[in-house]
Amino acid sequence: MESEIRERRIRLTVAYDGTNYHGWQIQDNGVTVESELNRALGELLGVPVKVEGASRTDAGVHAMGNVAVFDTASRMAAEKFAYALNHRLPEDIRILRSEEVPSDWHPRRVNSRKTYEYRIYRGEFPMPLKRLYTHFTYRPLDVERMRRAAQYLVGEHDFRSFCQTGAQVQSTVRTVYSLELEEQGPELVIRVCGNGFLYNMVRILAGTLMEVGQGKREPESMPDVLEARQRGAAGPTAPACGLTLVGYEFLQHFPQNFPN
Amino acid sequence: MESEIRERRIRLTVAYDGTNYHGWQIQDNGVTVESELNRALGELLGVPVKVEGASRTDAGVHAMGNVAVFDTASRMAAEKFAYALNHRLPEDIRILRSEEVPSDWHPRRVNSRKTYEYRIYRGEFPMPLKRLYTHFTYRPLDVERMRRAAQYLVGEHDFRSFCQTGAQVQSTVRTVYSLELEEQGPELVIRVCGNGFLYNMVRILAGTLMEVGQGKREPESMPDVLEARQRGAAGPTAPACGLTLVGYEFLQHFPQNFPN
Numbered sequence: 108m109e110s111e112i113r114e115r116r117i118r119l120t121v122a123y124d125g126t127n128y129h130g131w132q133i134q135d136n137g138v139t140v141e142s143e144l145n146r147a148l149g150e151l152l153g154v155p156v157k158v159e160g161a162s163r164t165d166a167g168v169h170a171m172g173n174v175a176v177f178d179t180a181s182r183m184a185a186e187k188f189a190y191a192l193n194h195r196l197p198e199d200i201r202i203l204r205s206e207e208v209p210s211d212w213h214p215r216r217v218n219s220r221k222t223y224e225y226r227i228y229r230g231e232f233p234m235p236l237k238r239l240y241t242h243f244t245y246r247p248l249d250v251e252r253m254r255r256a257a258q259y260l261v262g263e264h265d266f267r268s269f270c271q272t273g274a275q276v277q278s279t280v281r282t283v284y285s286l287e288l289e290e291q292g293p294e295l296v297i298r299v300c301g302n303g304f305l306y307n308m309v310r311i312l313a314g315t316l317m318e319v320g321q322g323k324r325e326p327e328s329m330p331d332v333l334e335a336r337q338r339g340a341a342g343p344t345a346p347a348c349g350l351t352l353v354g355y356e357f358l359q360h361f362p363q364n365f366p367n
Numbered sequence: 368m369e370s371e372i373r374e375r376r377i378r379l380t381v382a383y384d385g386t387n388y389h390g391w392q393i394q395d396n397g398v399t400v401e402s403e404l405n406r407a408l409g410e411l412l413g414v415p416v417k418v419e420g421a422s423r424t425d426a427g428v429h430a431m432g433n434v435a436v437f438d439t440a441s442r443m444a445a446e447k448f449a450y451a452l453n454h455r456l457p458e459d460i461r462i463l464r465s466e467e468v469p470s471d472w473h474p475r476r477v478n479s480r481k482t483y484e485y486r487i488y489r490g491e492f493p494m495p496l497k498r499l500y501t502h503f504t505y506r507p508l509d510v511e512r513m514r515r516a517a518q519y520l521v522g523e524h525d526f527r528s529f530c531q532t533g534a535q536v537q538s539t540v541r542t543v544y545s546l547e548l549e550e551q552g553p554e555l556v557i558r559v560c561g562n563g564f565l566y567n568m569v570r571i572l573a574g575t576l577m578e579v580g581q582g583k584r585e586p587e588s589m590p591d592v593l594e595a596r597q598r599g600a601a602g603p604t605a606p607a608c609g610l611t612l613v614g615y616e617f618l619q620h621f622p623q624n625f626p627n
Contacts, residue, residue: 124495169496189492199495232449235384235459236429236500236611351496 112180117188118208119144119158121173124199126239126348130166131173140164140200144175147195151188152181161214161355162221165307167347169240172203172354174214214355220284221304222353225297225313225345234293241294242313242349248295248320250288256319257286257297259329260312267336269312270305271344279305279336286312298353307344315342372440377448378468379404379418381433384459386499386608390426391433400424400460404435407455411448412441421474421615422481425567427607429500432463432614434474474615480544481564482613485557485573485605494553501554502573502609508555508580510548516579517546517557519589520572527596529572530565531604539565539596546572558613567604575602 121140129137133145141160148156161174183191188205196202228234228241229248237243260283267279283301290296297313315332318324324342332340381400389397393405401420408416421434443451448465456462488494488501489508497503520543527539543561550556557573575592578584584602592600 122492122495124498171494171496193492198493198498201492201495203490203492230463232382232453232461232463233458234431234463235382235461236431238384238458239499240496 114178114180114210115185116176116178116208116210116212117185118204118206118212118214119175119177119188119192119202120204120354121175122171122201122203123169123173124239125164125167125169127199128166130164130168131160132163140170140173141175143196143200144192147192148177148179150195151191152179159213159215161219162352164350164352165347168350168352169348170352173352174355176208176212176214178210214357218302218358220300220302220356220358222298222300222356223304223309224351224353225299225309226349226351227295227297227313227317229293229295237294239348240351242346244317246321248317249322250290250295250320252322252326253297253316253320254288255326256316256324256329257288259326260333261286264333265336266305266308266333268332268338268340269308269315270338271307271311272338274306276305281305281308288316310345310347310350311338311341311343313345313349317345318342374438374440374470375445376436376438376468376470376472377445378466378472378474379435379437379448379452379462380464380614381435382431382461382463383429383433384499385424385427385429387459388426390424390428391420392423400430400433401435403456403460404452407452408437408439410455411451412439419473419475421479422612424610424612425607428610428612429608430612433612434615436468436472436474438470474617478562478618480560480562480616480618482558482560482616483564483569484611484613485559485569486609486611487555487557487573487577489553489555497554499608500611502606504577506581508577509582510550510555510580512582512586513557513576513580514548515586516576516584516589517548519586519593521546524593525596526565526568526593528592528598528600529568529575530598531567531571532598534566536565541565541568548576570605570607570610571598571601571603573605573609577605578602 123140129139131140133139133142144158156177158175158177185207189202192202226241228237228243233243263282265280281303285300287298383400389399391400393402404418416437418435418437445467449462452462486501488497488503493503523542525540541563545560547558
């Protein structure tokens with residue numbers, strides 16, 4: 108009599124250079140991070156496998172710590188998946204950690220803190236070594252003005268003005284725990300931590316703060332931008348290459364209330 | 368009666384991502400930084416132009432401030448060459464500055480201070496966003512040991528042990544003004560400033576210091592390595608991708624004694 112095959116759920120922490128991918132989510136055409144992970148897992152395990160990702164990053168967006176889960180009956184030690192998958196992945200995708208989680212754990216159905224960085228390179232000309240991971244601007248930015256504007260965006264707000272139109276979500280209320288600007292020489296890093304982000308929200312935050320830094324908007328106008336609850340009230344969507352998903356902090360390991 | 372066409376000498380400060388180039392110097396096959404600069408200048412000026420570079424960096428080595436000169440009868444304002452050339456160069460090469468220099472000024476015939484950085488990424492797995500500009504190691508490095516070893520290498524020494532064999536030079540004596548190790552999170556930066564560097568010298572310095580950091584060599588063995596005056600006494604040549612020529616400081620604008 109055969110014993111039942113118990114499937115385990117494995118969680119992957121995934122880093123990637125998004126430059127050469129059509130984003131995370133599987134597309135009809137074009138290679139994506141998700142399709143590469145499924146391919147590598149299929150090759151490793153000999154059966155079709157589908158990962159479920161935490162964040163479906165857009166084309167060109169990078170990650171140092173996106174998260175995905177999959178189920179498998181394989182008896183391989185959970186921490187070995189990172190090594191085995193890295194052998195089968197291109198060098199612009201790396202599994203940084205693999206571990207077993209409860210079988211009902213899902214990265215989009217738990218409370219979490221998510222951190223993004225948006226990097227701006229300031230100079231007369233772009234720096235080739237930074238071109239893939241920063242957004243270049245030759246326009247001067249008043250960082251103190253940007254910091255003043257950022258303060259208005261921290262907290263629980265309806266961020267509908269910072270959501271790409273057409274996105275389907277139940278609620279556009281999100282909590283931004285922190286929104287900091289750090290100067291690293293010619294690079295200006297906008298670092299934002301929140302319980303969740305609407306579609307293109309970080310890139311629209313970055314585009315809006317850049318307009319504040321250029322003197323096109325007043326820092327004190329941010330409450331009005333939030334209040335307007337329409338995309339047109341905020342600034343442009345900053346380019347994808349400047350954005351990196353830094354990582355997740357999961358607040359508990361069982362399903363709970365979560366935004367959206 | 369025609370007035371004589373006076374040629375001016377223009378100095379370019381050049382940054383590049385060396386990933387996709389066969390180094391600086393023109394090769395029989397393969398695109399180089401020098402060949403791209405000559406092509407762009409030829410397109411801009413309508414006549415063949417040949418630049419003379421300060422440092423002939425190897426395949427895969429990066430630069431934030433290499434230097435080149437060329438002569439031209441063009442009346443274009445010197446500072447405009449940067450803009451005009453950047454329009455004609457691929458985005459992994461950028462001219463950061465263009466300026467007129469005396470017609471006998473040559474970047475390899477003046478005293479200069481040259482700064483290189485060798486970047487090491489330390490972790491269990493490589494970080495995709497850093498893979499092109501750092502050398503990855505999962506082996507622990509004792510940075511304090513590396514700092515102690517570095518102290519022995521500062522000053523005027525015969526660096527023949529740190530010179531790739533086969534290189535033809537008059538003298539292998541060089542002065543290292545400073546050799547510092549800086550930790551930037553998971554990145555370890557070896558920053559070295561000197562009056563000149565032998566072929567592969569910085570990469571051999573990095574490879575040797577890494578062996579010290581791994582406990583394979585004693586910091587106090589560095590005087591013996593110098594004394595040996597043979598390549599086999601030093602450590603391996605660290606990979607090209609970790610190396611970046613940060614820049615030059617020219618100590619005067621007229622020809623003088625210079626190493627080699």
